[in-house]
Amino acid sequence: MRSPCCVNRGNNNKGAWSKEEDQKLIDYIRAHGRVCWRSLPEAAGLLRCGKSCRLRWINYLRPDVKRGRFEEDEEDLIIKLHALLGNRWSLIAGRLPGRTDNEVKNYWNSHLRKKLASMGIDPDNHRVIHNGRLHRSHSSGNATRSSIDDATNGLQNNSKNGFRDADDLNLDLTISLPSSQRTGSDHLQNTASPTLLLFP
DNA sequence: AACTAGCTCAACCGCATTCCT
DNA sequence: TAGGAATGCGGTTGAGCTAGT
Structure with missing residues (x-):
């Protein structure tokens, strides 16, 4: 080793x-x-x-690191991106200017998991529980570029409404490029704007 | 006031990936 | 192309703080 x-x-x-x-x-x-x-x-x-x-x-x-509590719209975005990307904290943090993967991860584990659970949503797979049945709201871990952009754009639109049920995003979720097709410059985990294939 | 339990978050660890020779 | 070095990522830990008793 x-x-x-x-x-x-x-x-x-x-x-x-x-x-x-x-x-x-x-x-x-x-x-x-x-x-x-x-x-x-x-x-x-x-x-x-x-x-x-x-x-x-x-x-x-780092001079550009943003400290202090998360805004409501940031929370909303983290939840949506987690539903799309799973525990890929660096990718999620890349969509939150000034936030770090460690900070997002800590915030998720200490606050957002509980928040989702209290709303009747399984924080691990973002399934909504209705009368004991599970309803899938997102395919965790699979995302299109447009899906991520939708979630990011929501930063401007959703802060007034608070968190919406993930179902109303109506997102088409598909797998990203396999790692063998990635190059150093477009490596998914190292870019704030990941390169993802779109499947209409 | 003292103790305890729970929570937060900074930091560490091990593994995976990428880079370089 | 292979193998070692360097870097990045996500999971986990534990010290310090706070609220509750």
């Missing part, structure tokens, strides 16, 4: 980041840009592994 990406040197810090560590990371990235995460800690004078630095930067230190 592969060796772990971060060799534990024995003196690596773990746990919460201090202000000094944050500042070192910010200063280094401002001065040098995002270079090699693996070599960054040593170059920046941090006793952290590269993965830890990357996570800290992406989730909390």
